[in-house]
Amino acid sequence: MKELEKLFDRIIQRVNINLRELEFDVNPVVSQLVPTGQMTKFYAFYGITPHHPLNLIFKHSNLSGSYFLGRCRVTNSLLYKSDIRGDELKKKGDLFQYQEFNIPVDQDEEIRIDDSFLIKTLVHNFSHDPETLERFFIRDTVSTHYANIHGSPSDGCYLGPFSTVDLTTMRDCVIGAYAYVQAGEISHLNVDPGTVWVRKPGDFNFMYRYPLSQLNNYIYFAAGSPPQGIFMDFVEDRKEAFQRVFNVVNIESPVSVPATASLDRFAVIKPKTNIGDNVLVAQRAFLQNSTLGKGANAQENCYIINSTLEGENVTAHGAKIIDADMGNHVFVGFNSFLRGRPDARLTIGKESVVMPHTIVDIRKPLTVPPGSLVWGLVRNQDELEANSMSLKDFSKIKTRLSKGNMLFEGSGTSFVTAFQERIHHILEANGAFYDGNLNRGHAQRNQNISFNTIQPYPEGDKEGMYPTIIIQP
Amino acid sequence: MKELEKLFDRIIQRVNINLRELEFDVNPVVSQLVPTGQMTKFYAFYGITPHHPLNLIFKHSNLSGSYFLGRCRVTNSLLYKSDIRGDELKKKGDLFQYQEFNIPVDQDEEIRIDDSFLIKTLVHNFSHDPETLERFFIRDTVSTHYANIHGSPSDGCYLGPFSTVDLTTMRDCVIGAYAYVQAGEISHLNVDPGTVWVRKPGDFNFMYRYPLSQLNNYIYFAAGSPPQGIFMDFVEDRKEAFQRVFNVVNIESPVSVPATASLDRFAVIKPKTNIGDNVLVAQRAFLQNSTLGKGANAQENCYIINSTLEGENVTAHGAKIIDADMGNHVFVGFNSFLRGRPDARLTIGKESVVMPHTIVDIRKPLTVPPGSLVWGLVRNQDELEANSMSLKDFSKIKTRLSKGNMLFEGSGTSFVTAFQERIHHILEANGAFYDGNLNRGHAQRNQNISFNTIQPYPEGDKEGMYPTIIIQP
Known part of the structure; x- marks a missing residue:
């Protein structure tokens, strides 16, 4: 040593x-x-x-x-x-x-x-x-x-x-x-x-x-x-599930995976998981009782549990989604922690952007309207209102906005556009838009x-x- | 491709x-x-x-x-x-x-x-x-x-x-x-x-x-x-047993292995196998219901089934020993196939040399006396007599001997000595003589x-x- x-x-x-x-x-x-x-x-x-x-x-x-x-x-x-x-x-x-x-x-x-x-x-x-x-x-x-x-x-x-x-x-x-x-x-x-x-x-x-x-x-x-x-x-509670994945050389896919999707053999897939077309599941991802719609992805260290991702969802590295329903084209940034409860589901409307490092941790049902930008700590309706805005309204900021613990300076349009372009790039790179011919990405290239x-x-x-x-x- | x-x-x-x-x-x-x-x-x-x-x-x-x-x-x-x-x-x-x-x-x-x-x-x-x-x-x-x-x-x-x-x-x-x-x-x-x-x-x-x-x-x-x-x-009949061995990353030793012995993790060990001190079991060896005494070895592609090896036995690459009792210091050469039957055990006396590529395949019990040299095809007592000699007698050959399909020319002493020296070298290299301090060999070095x-x-x-x-x- x-x-x-x-x-x-x-x-x-x-x-x-x-x-x-x-x-x-x-x-x-x-x-x-x-x-x-x-x-x-x-x-x-x-x-x-x-x-x-x-x-x-x-x-x-x-x-x-x-x-x-x-x-x-x-x-x-x-x-x-x-x-x-x-x-x-x-x-x-x-x-x-x-x-x-x-x-x-x-x-x-x-x-x-x-x-x-x-x-x-x-x-x-x-x-x-x-x-x-x-x-x-x-x-x-x-x-x-x-x-x-x-x-x-x-x-x-x-x-x-x-x-x-x-x-x-x-x-x-x-x-x-x-x-x-x-x-x-x-x-x-x-x-x-x-x-x-x-x-x-x-x-x-x-x-x-x-x-x-x-x-x-x-x-x-x-x-x-x-x-x-x-x-x-x-x-730590979910660590054990990875042991078998790492201790076996050849592993059979526990679920059926469309020809256009890729499921890494070092991911953990628990029962009742559905994987749609163009889906990318990276190594060390953990999926349980969830549905990933067309072009959704689950990157490294993601946990998606008891949740539905409608499609074209980006779940960035380390993000966790529990007991939640995610609309189409929702972006969840790095290491975000979105936790509904079995009796208090979290719903995030389509085309919303959950900023990196956002914590949504609720005890009562909560719905984020479509097209929202969410950041920071959200544990209830009040905190949601303090820590979110519609992307449309955010785009209107010209110089400066202070809201709760958040301070924004500059062009809201630039900010929102930068995010949207990046989300588009991520989906594209991951192969979410693959049509059987064009737009091949990680989901198609990392299969084998x-x-x-x-x-x-x-x-x-x-x-x-x-x-x-x-x-x- | x-x-x-x-x-x-x-x-x-x-x-x-x-x-x-x-x-x-x-x-x-x-x-x-x-x-x-x-x-x-x-x-x-x-x-x-x-x-x-x-x-x-x-x-x-x-x-x-x-x-x-x-x-x-x-x-x-x-x-x-x-x-x-x-x-x-x-x-x-x-x-x-x-x-x-x-x-x-x-x-x-x-x-x-x-x-x-x-x-x-x-x-x-x-x-x-x-x-x-x-x-x-x-x-x-x-x-x-x-x-x-x-x-x-x-x-x-x-x-x-x-x-x-x-x-x-x-x-x-x-x-x-x-x-x-x-x-x-x-x-x-x-x-x-x-x-x-x-x-x-x-x-x-x-x-x-x-x-x-x-x-x-x-x-x-x-x-x-x-x-x-x-x-x-x-x-081919025993191929499947290797699949698990090759498909698992960390494998627990199925038997207790003395600190002076080594059992390769890519060997197959079936129940009721005993491994003595200074034993070397190489990868792709197959052991079943057998006892390997002190300093015995089982090299690559060996199969030892329902058999006892008393100690200091060399089982060279590819040799197979089934339903047999092998005395101390018996050498079995490459790819030999020694098959007794459950109701017809094969006994090979101590210090015998089974030449490489020897087939002993019996239907009735057969005993090879201690100190024998055995070669060729032996399926019964008659063929044993035709295809073996005592090492002592073999050593006495000075110029030439023809026996069954075997022809020997030259010095029997040289031949027997060369074999014995080689067997000694193999046992030494494999660590059969390790005393806790001196004579470390593969059995001690290949453990980890x-x-x-x-x-x-x-x-x-x-x-x-x-x-x-x-x-x-």
């Missing part, structure tokens, strides 16, 4: 050097989070398909339980049960548009993880930083349970549990638990837990802050203990993936370290 | 060019043996341990269901359910003794397989050819079901089912079904099915030929059909292996081809 422990120390030191200005010491925060014994227990795995440029390089790392697809290089890092999904990387020859620039992509984009420790983290999407088109880097970074690093290069950062950094390049930042940041480029910031921040410089700025005392019921994290709260309890497993040295000084592994076409 | 089919054609052509002088066309023989659909169905796997120098390079090959350990490079080849076990390769710095030469080993020995098609073949042991110490090559070679390539570099050869080439470098040879060759160096030979040939040039020459009409009941192979006969029926799985492209032109994979420390 010697090398594994040395590697851990090395990573912590490097991150702390980066965060010295913020006076953030990552060591007490993560030192007990994953016992080294756990790091030797689980195999890592990578996908092989003809549709994804294959170039995986693993060096001097532990990859326990992690998943890789596409072009990815990992060096001197600890990746614990993380997903590195490189199926939307830019390709050589692509032309990247940024403002007035048309920048040619010089070589296939690569996700490059160095000197980092990622715990149950999702890395996905292509990076949008025009400064580093070919290299989506994650360096000197520690991230914790269910963090999303979404198209966001990171250098010298710490991400708290259930945080998301989206299409944002960050340097020397601390992202608090359940904070969501989509801000283009940030550096030397300490973002408070429960901040939801969407900024397009010169265009708009959306900012919401969870009341901390309420947020702590859902997610609370302090040095010395693992993350706590409803979010953790919820996933071969998975290879890799494991570390089982004993000796190198126990827990993976050998150098290079996989190329 | 295009590339896979092109690769097949390419290999066949290369082998045929090598075998043109023998007028042997390998194409009709193997063209239907493994449907290409089968080649995409099974994962390959390789072992990671701190005890075996790790250097695996796979390029432009299909490795379906095959296993790899140690230092090995595979290029332009099809390996179907084969075992490439590189745990006895020579190491850099070793001194290799050959006659009056002391040859330093320049670099770690590597098993190098190029342009070959191996079906259910075992490749093991280090090559004994002083001309190629660092490279155990298998080139332009086709081998079929349950062939053993044991320390035998091969260039331009065809091996029939259940054949074994042992410590022999071969060029442009055809080895018939169930032929056993241990002859140092051979070229441009067509060895008949059922030949058992052990030669040490200048020292001795042992030659036995199975009566073909009898052998055909056990193994018969002609172009256009898969191998047939009792041997094939026997393994991590297995990684690899799979081919699931579709497209490259369907069935494995990506390039390089694994290094």
Whole structure:
């Protein structure tokens, strides 16, 4: 184990050097989070398909339980049960548009993880930083349970549990638990837990802050203990179901899956689940007693339970939907937690946008009208009114609006349009619009993936370290 | 599948060019043996341990269901359910003794397989050819079901089912079904099915030929059909038991295994099996209702059923022991088939040597006295007398002896000594003599292996081809 422990120390030191200005010491925060014994227990795995440029390089790392697809290089890092999904990387020859620039992509984009420790983290999407088109880097970074690093290069950062950094390049930042940041480029910031921040410089700025005392019921994290709260309890309670999925090599699909849909073999499907055409269910998704209509998707770490998704629904990474009826074309952002009750269903009307990191947790039936924008903490009708607006009304904002804990500045139209375009892009990329011929996406391309497993040295000084592994076409 | 089919054609052509002088066309023989659909169905796997120098390079090959350990490079080849076990390769710095030469080993020995098609073949042991110490090559070679390539570099050869080439470098040879060759160096030979040939040039020459009409009941192979006969029926009947073993990632040992023994997780262990100290059970071994005493071993493709092995028993690759009681220190050579019956047990006395490729198949109880040498086909007491001698008497041969279908020339002492030394070496290498401190061998070193799985492209032109994979420390 010697090398594994040395590697851990090395990573912590490097991150702390980066965060010295913020006076953030990552060591007490993560030192007990994953016992080294756990790091030797689980195999890592990578996908092989003809549709994804294959170039995986693993060096001097532990990859326990992690998943890789596409072009990815990992060096001197600890990746614990993380997903590195490189199926939307830019390709050589692509032309990247940024403002007035048309920048040619010089070589296939690569996700490059160095000197980092990622715990149950999702890395996905292509990076949008025009400064580093070919290299989506994650360096000197520690991230914790269910963090999303979404198209966001990171250098010298710490991400708290259930945080998301989206299409944002960050340097020397601390992202608090359940904070969501989509801000283009940030550096030397300490973002408070429960901040939801969407900024397009010169265009708009959306900012919401969870009341901390309420947020702590859902997610609370302090040095010395693992993350706590409803979010953790919820996933821990369903952990066992994944064991069988990971312990069997060939698994039969427990439900019938249309030829146009894809159900990842590492997803958990409980009884009474229906999967429609063009549906995409990613690995580590959990479906139970639910119906996914045409073109709906369930991304990594999603839980959809006792719910109906009418169609073209985006359920972004880590979102949970329980006892709910979702209309057509409803978007549910990252790590949102939407919980109705068996006797108090949650209904969300068509074409609504549930912002990333939204909590709807009700005891009485609640209906979100069609075409709504919802954010923040909603536990009843009053909170819904405080934390939502119709997209139509939101579009009318010209300069500024303050509502409850939310402050918006800039153009509402830009904001709403940006969201809608993005939702359209996600659906398109996922293959929701596939017509049997055109608009093929992940749902059609990811149907037939071969998975290879890799494991570390089982004993000796190198126990827990993976050998150098290079996989190329 | 295009590339896979092109690769097949390419290999066949290369082998045929090598075998043109023998007028042997390998194409009709193997063209239907493994449907290409089968080649995409099974994962390959390789072992990671701190005890075996790790250097695996796979390029432009299909490795379906095959296993790899140690230092090995595979290029332009099809390996179907084969075992490439590189745990006895020579190491850099070793001194290799050959006659009056002391040859330093320049670099770690590597098993190098190029342009070959191996079906259910075992490749093991280090090559004994002083001309190629660092490279155990298998080139332009086709081998079929349950062939053993044991320390035998091969260039331009065809091996029939259940054949074994042992410590022999071969060029442009055809080895018939169930032929056993241990002859140092051979070229441009067509060895008949059922030949058992052990030669040490200048020292001795042992030659036995199975009566073909009898052998055909056990193994018969002609172009256009898969191998047939009792041997094939026997393994096919037990095939299903392996499915579970290969379909589960973490498997619990079904029996208690002493700390000094090793039971491979890809072996099948049926109820009422006892495993003693220092026992080695390799992958693809099958044990049922049997007892393996201290230091006994069961190598790849062995079946031990309703039998007792007293201790220090070598059960070489592919040997089968059914309804038998084996005394201490009994050696059973490659692919031997020893079948008693529930009401007619086979007893083999201590320190006997059952030659490779021996068939003992009885309907009435039979006892082989201690210290015997047994060869060929033995179905009753008469055939036992025709096809065995005491090792003591055999040692007395000075020039020549002919007995039944067996002809021996040379020194009986040399022959017996060579066998006994080899048996001692095998037991030593396998860890049979481990005393808790000294004499550690495979049984102690192979206890804790991590297995990684690899799979081919699931579709497209490259369907069935494995990506390039390089694994290094």
